[in-house]
Amino acid sequence: MWHKAARCFVCLLSLCCVGVIGNMLEWCLPKDMDLDGVEFKAIASGSHRVTTDFIYFRKGCYFGLACFANMAVESTVERGARMKSVGILSPSYTLLYRYMSFLEHQVRLQLQSPGHYSPLEAFYEDKRALLPPSGDGVVTACPANAWGAAINHCMHPEMKITHPAGCMSQFIRFFGEQIMVLWKLALLRRRILIFSPPPVGVVCYRVYCCCCLANISLPGIGEAVPEFRPFFYVNVADISALENELSYVACTTEKIFEEKKDLYDVYVDNQNVKTYRDGLKPLLRLSTADREKYRKLTEQRQMLLYSQEENGDCVSSEEDLFILFFLEQNNRIFQTLGEVAGSPDPTLTQESVRAMGLDPHGDRLFLLHLLEIYGYDTLLVSEQLCCS
Numbered sequence: 001m002w003h004k005a006a007r008c009f010v011c012l013l014s015l016c017c018v019g020v021i022g023n024m025l026e027w028c029l030p031k032d033m034d035l036d037g038v039e040f041k042a043i044a045s046g047s048h049r050v051t052t053d054f055i056y057f058r059k060g061c062y063f064g065l066a067c068f069a070n071m072a073v074e075s076t077v078e079r080g081a082r083m084k085s086v087g088i089l090s091p092s093y094t095l096l097y098r099y100m101s102f103l104e105h106q107v108r109l110q111l112q113s114p115g116h117y118s119p120l121e122a123f124y125e126d127k128r129a130l131l132p133p134s135g136d137g138v139v140t141a142c143p144a145n146a147w148g149a150a151i152n153h154c155m156h157p158e159m160k161i162t163h164p165a166g167c168m169s170q171f172i173r174f175f176g177e178q179i180m181v182l183w184k185l186a187l188l189r190r191r192i193l194i195f196s197p198p199p200v201g202v203v204c205y206r207v208y209c210c211c212c213l214a215n216i217s218l219p220g221i222g223e224a225v226p227e228f229r230p231f232f233y234v235n236v237a238d239i240s241a242l243e244n245e246l247s248y249v250a251c252t253t254e255k256i257f258e259e260k261k262d263l264y265d266v267y268v269d270n271q272n273v274k275t276y277r278d279g280l281k282p283l284l285r286l287s288t289a290d291r292e293k294y295r296k297l298t299e300q301r302q303m304l305l306y307s308q309e310e311n312g313d314c315v316s317s318e319e320d321l322f323i324l325f326f327l328e329q330n331n332r333i334f335q336t337l338g339e340v341a342g343s344p345d346p347t348l349t350q351e352s353v354r355a356m357g358l359d360p361h362g363d364r365l366f367l368l369h370l371l372e373i374y375g376y377d378t379l380l381v382s383e384q385l386c387c388s
Contacts, residue, residue, distance in 0.1 A: 011089040012124045014110060014117065015039050015066070016082075017048070027117050029124045033089070034060065037237045042066035042085045044200045045235055046253045054100065055085075056093060056204040056232035063093035063232070067103035071111045084110040086120070093208075093230070167205035168212065168322040172297070174271065179213075180290035181273050183326060184283055184366050185266050186214040187333075188373055189226050189247035193234075193257060193264040203251040204232045210249040215327045221334045224375055239263065283369075287362025297325055332357055337376055347380040360384065 013028040013035065023039040041057040042064065053068040066087030073082045086107040088099050106120060172179055185192060192210055196203040207230050214228050231250035234242065234257075242248065242263050258267055266275050275281055304321055333356045340352050348367070350360040358367060371379055 011035075011062075012120050013038065013042065013066075013087050013089070014106075014120065015042050015085045015087070016110075016114070017043055017084075026115075027120070029121065029128075038064070038087075040235050040237050041233060042087045043068055043083065044198055044233055044253050046198045047200075048081065048083060050198045052104075053199040054103075054201040054204075055087075056096070056201075056207070056230075057234075058231050059089060062089045062091060063096065064089045065093070065096035065099060065103065067100065067107045069104075069107045069111055082111055082114070084114070086110060093232075166319060167202070168209055169301075169318040170202070171206055171209040172301075172322055174206075176271070177286055177291065177294050178271060178273055180286060180294055181284055182210060182268075183213045183329075185273075185280070186210050186228060186249070187330060188283075188366070188369050189214070189228050190265040190280070191242075191245065191247060191263070192249040192266045192268065194249070194251040194268040195255065195257065196251060196253065196270070198253050200233055200251060200253055207232050207249050207251050212323050213326050214330070215323070216330045216334060217327060218331050218334050218338075222374065225373055279369075282365050285362075287359040287366075289357060289359035289363055293329065293357060297322070300325065329357055333370070334374075337371075337374075337379070341376060341379055346378060347382055349382045350384050 011028060011030060011033050013025060015023060015025050015038075017023050023043050025035055025039045028035060038057075038059050041059060042055060043066070044053065044055055047053055047068055048070065050068075051070050055064075055066045055068065057064045057066070064087050066085045068083070068085040070081055070083045072080060074080070084107050086103050088096065088103065090096055102123065106123075109116065109119065175182060182192070194203055194206055194210075211228055211230050216222055226247035229245070229248050231238070231242070231245075231248050234250045234252050235254055236256065238250075239260065242250070257263065258269070261276050265277055265280060266273060268274075273284060275284065300321055301318060304318065336352055336356045340346055340348055353360045353363070353367065368381070371377065371381075
């Protein structure tokens with residue numbers, strides 16, 4: 001297990017938050033990596049309110065995972081609290097969970113014995129790998145083969161806690177029917193920002209899950225649209241980077257982002273999904289087809305849980321069920337669009353829209369956005385779909 005993960009290993013770092021000085025990087029290997037600003041990514045704003053947390057983040061073309069801990073101390077310099085974070089950088093986020101227990105253990109050691117880096121040095125020497133040349137193609141969103149390889153049938157319980165692929169069931173339960181709204185916005189490659197106060201670890205999982213909603217496995221689909229990229233945790237230091245992004249999903253603990261309306265298309269606060277874009281506001285309303293899809297998803301989950309309880313089914317998992325549900329739905333839409341586009345009469349009718357699993361009237365605006373974004377501008381839309 002460690003040998004495979006080591007291929008993605010890049011950098012170890014240790015950070016602290018000291019009194020009036022603020023966040024600072026106190027140790028890292030290798031020494032020559034550009035880690036400017038990472039001290040504000042690996043310790044989330046507001047973390048002083050929690051005792052432990054974990055954070056996924058982006059740094060340039062790499063992904064990071066940091067474990068944070070907060071311990072009370074009798075020190076005026078540290079203002080009665082010692083806060084540390086120990087993290088790791090990698091070209092891919094799909095294997096970072098394997099280091100979670102190590103990082104959790106190391107941050108506790110750093111709290112108790114600050115400045116003792118020999119375990120981190122030994123770990124780095126044992127697991128380090130060569131950096132990929134140029135970094136081209138390093139950052140990926142959530143490709144079908146990535147989550148497919150990550151999902152392990154009959155997961156161990158600890159994987160469901162530490163691995164993003166083990167959180168879809170919690171994600172679905174948290175948002176309920178609103179998951180269908182997020183699904184549409186993700187498929188339209190909108191800029192989605194999720195706000196939550198610390199702890200931020202579970203919110204980073206929601207970022208990952210949003211990416212999974214937009215999975216498409218049909219060849220050639222989506223190549224011309226903006227890549228739906230997970231930024232995970234962001235703060236004010238990331239504003240300039242987000243200004244240049246056409247499509248992303250991220251989370252933050254900083255309420256000031258809500259006022260930066262030019263940075264996002266959709267703002268998610270708790271279970272409240274909202275937008276200031278007039279053209280997107282109708283998409284926040286659930287259509288008849290949305291409710292039907294959610295009902296089917298709930299039924300499939302209940303049947304799976306029953307099968308697991310009655311028959312000891314350990315082959316299927318909730319995570320597989322949820323991810324495949326949206327993958328198949330997305331494939332169904334684009335398969336139908338491809339068939340209509342290749343027919344003698346390339347017109348979308350009520351029947352073809354229903355064949356996609358959509359509501360001809362309630363999903364009309366969503367469909368028009370979809371055609372524009374994915375380049376199906378040669379398709380005609382039946383007048384019946386223009387009259388709601």
